Amino acid sequence: MLILGIESATESVGVALGGHDGVIAAVEIARGRRHAESIVPAVQFVCRQADVDLAEVGVVAVDIGPGLFTGMRVGIATAKALAMALRVPMIGITSLDLLAFPARHSDRVVVPVIDARKGEVFWAMYRHVPGGVQQVMAPTVGSVEDLAADLMARGQESLCLGDGAERHREVLADVHHCEVAGPRHPSAGALVELAHARAVREEFVDHHEIAPVYLRVPDAQINWSTRQVRP
């Protein structure tokens, strides 16, 4: 079963194609053009390179956040529309799951940390267990000081990954037993691999059921002078 993965919850954009034999083609743009411009051309590119017709895709997987709202929505809107038009099911995976994936064999507590701007970060915690990975703390948003205090209280060896961890490296470096390491961004390759594991278990959802993980309510502070225009 061929899986198309689309990932755009952070500054990076990724599109990958793969399945039973792993990732067969992938594009990763760590920082470049704006997401909306690059995703569809990236889908065309991976299909061409892998000599795959888009109609052969059987599942569309997407990073559902948390992350930068506009960026993640672009990826989710693209993925949902593709799934509807191709009439295939979807698999949604959080950006934090994706970021933790490369460190899944670590015996430390793995803490993916995504920059949420405004001095905050999104994070979750995972632990290696026999046969896989267990989430020990659900995705949340807060200040990096909150995260540091939590890690300190746990007192376990931990590994922080992601652009949020890098941005606040000094704060996290003060935490005992805590190391900050790569990768910076979730990858579309990880998305395809994780989605494949779920596809094998037939854990599909319909495109209507894909729900973004925002973790923050909209900032609805407006006044007369900053009103947006109605075109």
Next chain:
Amino acid sequence: MTVDEHTLVLGVETSCDETAAALVLGGDDVISSVVSSQIDLHAEFGGVVPEVASRAHLESLNPVVARAIVEGGIDPSRIDAVACTIGPGLIGALLVGVSAAKALALAWDVPFVGVNHLEAHLYAAFLEDTNLQFPLVVLLVSGGHTMLVEMRDHGDYRLLGRTIDDAAGEAFDKVARFLDLGYPGGPAIDRASDAGDPDAIRFPRAMMDDGLDFSFSGLKTSVLNYVRREPDVASVDVAASLQQAVIDVLVHKARRAAHEVGATGIVLGGGVAANRLLRAEIAAACAADGIGAFLPSREMCTDNAAMIAAAGWHRLRAVGPSPLDIGAFPTMPLLDQALIR
């Protein structure tokens, strides 16, 4: 590709607070048109909140597109092109539509066409009256825009005048909020005016005989000052007098514009074109001048995707498809077609 009367275009619109999709055949035959309004979501804030709008678009877009296809009674394989608003509008809102529309075009292997939202408003009248003769003067009035455009042919426009500050709809919105008449302001002012006296207060008619540009910020200020000075004034009289002042200027200038370019008629477009007094006065002015008055239905004046599909059909025929690496242009002007490439 050949673009003709058999070409079926899916239009997508997400530039502000309406999620819309429509199927239009041959540029003017509306097969289906679905609009999902977010008015209720924004009412508590008294204005459109961009992040709230973007979230709602993402949630509604697939169901709205699916409904347009089902109501059109066609199989998606019959769709020949996908057209979508690329600007102007709220950037986050636009990007949801552009991303989804490009994805649909890619998956169905059909051309994608980026459409200017303002240009699409010009096409709304053609969906209901296919016998319009050029040149035409279009009075486009909404919460974000007030402009007079000469339409010399499809895709051939000249900006005759525009607001130098607030849009007419913006003045309605702000005064309606100040008077606590409800949201959105345009319909609220229209309703309240029914019970008011339009001659109760003489508000200024700015730049009345001064070119074809408009200015409404002085009017808004003068209304707010008046109400602060005379707190016991009836809101309905303020609403009716404000509405009369705005419409006097709009009609006067549209009429002069039509005369100057020798237009066959005046076309109304934009959300404020649903205002009943404006429609009546434009109709009366055109009848007096012996030219046509083209007043699209409320559904076509306000944001919808049928006008996007229609404009997309014309653009596809005249210019061809847009590239799939196109983004959104929040401040795109009407005449800068180069942005669409």
